[in-house]
Amino acid sequence: MGELMDKASVLKRIGDTYLVPVAVMDDPARAADAAGALAAGGVDIMEITLRTEAGLPSIEKAAAACPGMVIGAGTVLGLEQCRKALERGAQFIVSPGYDPAVVEYCLKNGTAIFPGCVTPTEISAALNAGLDTLKFFPAHVYGGIRAIKALSGPFPGVKFIPTGGIDLSNLAEFIVPQVFAAGGGWLCDRKAVNAGNYGAISGVCAQSRDLVKRIRTWY
Numbered sequence: 001m002g003e004l005m006d007k008a009s010v011l012k013r014i015g016d017t018y019l020v021p022v023a024v025m026d027d028p029a030r031a032a033d034a035a036g037a038l039a040a041g042g043v044d045i046m047e048i049t050l051r052t053e054a055g056l057p058s059i060e061k062a063a064a065a066c067p068g069m070v071i072g073a074g075t076v077l078g079l080e081q082c083r084k085a086l087e088r089g090a091q092f093i094v095s096p097g098y099d100p101a102v103v104e105y106c107l108k109n110g111t112a113i114f115p116g117c118v119t120p121t122e123i124s125a126a127l128n129a130g131l132d133t134l135k136f137f138p139a140h141v142y143g144g145i146r147a148i149k150a151l152s153g154p155f156p157g158v159k160f161i162p163t164g165g166i167d168l169s170n171l172a173e174f175i176v177p178q179v180f181a182a183g184g185g186w187l188c189d190r191k192a193v194n195a196g197n198y199g200a201i202s203g204v205c206a207q208s209r210d211l212v213k214r215i216r217t218w219y
Contacts, residue, residue, distance in 0.1 A: 004089075004091060005070065005091055006110065007110050007111060007112045010070055010091050010092050010112045011112055011133065013044065013045065013070050014045055014070065014092070014112075014161075014180070014181050015180055015181060017043055017044060017045050017181065017209075018175070018181045018182065018212045018216065019043050019045065019181060019182060019183070019187060019205070019208055019209065019212065020045050020047050020072075020094075020161060020163070020181050020182070020183035020184075020187075021038055021043060021045065021046055021047065021183070021184075021185075021187035021188035021205070022047050022049060022074055022163060022183055022184055022185045022187070022188065023046055023047065023048045023049065023058075023185075023188040023190075023193070024049050024051055024052060024185065024190045025048055025049075025052060025054040025055060025058035025193070026052055026054055026190070026193075026194055027054055027194070028054045028057035028058045028060075028061050029061075030058075030193055030194070030196070031048070031054075031057075031058035031059075031061040031062040031065075032061050032062055032064075032065035032066060033196070033198055034046075034062070034188060034193045034198065034201065035062040035065065035066040035069050035071070036065075036066060036198070037188075037198035037199070037201040037202045037205075038069070038187065038188060038201060038202070038205055039066060039068065039069060040198075040202040040205075041201065041202035041203065041204065041205025041206040041208075041209065042205055042206055042209040043187060043205040043208070043209060044068060044069050044070060045069070045070050045072070045181075046062060046069055046070070046071050046072070046188070047072045047073070047074040047092075047094055047183065048062065048071065048072070048073060048074065048090075049073075049074040049075040050073060050074065050075045050076060050077070050081055050085065051075050055073070055075075056084055056085065056088050057088070059071055059073055059085060059088045059089055059090050060088040060089055062089075063088065063089030063090070063091075064089065070091050070092065071089060071090055071091060072090050072091060072092035072093065072094060072112075073085030073086075073088075073090040073092075073093055073094065074094040075094070075095070075096060076093050076094065076095045076099075076102060077095065077096070077099070078099065078101070078102065079099075079101045079102055079105055082102045082105060082106065083105070086109070086111060091111075091112070092111065092112035092113070092114065093106055093111060093112070093113045093114070094113075094114045094115075094116075094135055094161075094183075095113070095114075095115045095116060095135070096116045096135075096137055097115065097116045097122075098115040098116065098117055098122050098125055098126060099115065100125075100129075102115070103115055103126070103129050103131065104129070107129065107130060107131075113131065114133060114134060114135045114161055115131070115134060115135060116134070116135040116136070116137045117134040117135065117136070118136055118137070118142040118147070120151070120154065120155075123151065123155050123158060126158075127155070127157075127158065132157050132158050132159065133158070133159045133160075133161065133180050134158060134159075134160055134161070135160070135161045135162075135163060135183075136148060136160040136161065136162040136163070137162070137163045137164050138163070138164030138165060139162035139163060139164045139165055139166060139174075140164055140165025140166075141164065141165070144162070144165070144173075144174075145162070145173050145174055145176065145179075148160050148162060148176075148178050148179065149176070149178055152178045159178065159179065159180035160178060160179055160180060161179070161180050161181050161182070161183050162174055162179060162182055162183070163182075163183035163184055164184070165184075166182055166183070166184040166186065167184065167186035168186060168204065168207060168208060168211070171208060171211055171212075172211060172215055175211070175212055175215040175216055177218050186204060186208075187201070187204060187205055187208060188201055189201065189204070
């Protein structure tokens with residue numbers, strides 16, 4: 001396992017990369033190669049979900065094999081999962097909804113946490129807890145970039161990480177100042193991982209990074 005980065009450094013890396021690959025792993029033995037494929041495509045962030053039993057061991061293997069990557073845990077549904085993910089080497093936590101216990105634990109331990117918040121009530125709760133960078137999931141169901149821009153009116157200090165329904169065909173519309181980073185499975189396709197088609201993963205990441213670099217004009 002590589003040396004753990006502090007919260008500020010993790011946030012900076014994610015913000016600079018602007019892309020958060022969401023990886024659903026079925027075989028932990030493929031985690032290191034998948035992480036390497038992302039890095040080869042210019043994306044040094046990887047969110048490994050806990051949707052499968054392979055999630056936790058995949059975090060551990062990817063973190064050990066690729067210390068230059070920022071590995072996070074996604075689909076964290078409770079405090080026990082959060083603790084286990086951090087013990088395995090996760091450097092940030094992503095949850096589909098707002099879980100006060102998970103948020104409090106991460107804040108106390110200096111861990112970057114991105115809870116899913118799509119309503120003004122959820123966003124207010126996150127702000128009151130001290131968070132200003134939030135997951136917006138599923139983005140395509142809850143109004144996409146139009147909803148994000150509308151929510152930025154009453155919450156101008158909040159940045160969002162939209163996930164769900166984003167791919168190369170519509171990534172450009174999410175490259176706006178209100179978005180901290182864009183996440184999704186298109187960057188680490190599950191079928192490509194299982195087939196060992198790592199070149200395809202690197203290629204999609206490189207195309208996505210090039211698009212971000214061409215469009216993004218703020219810092």
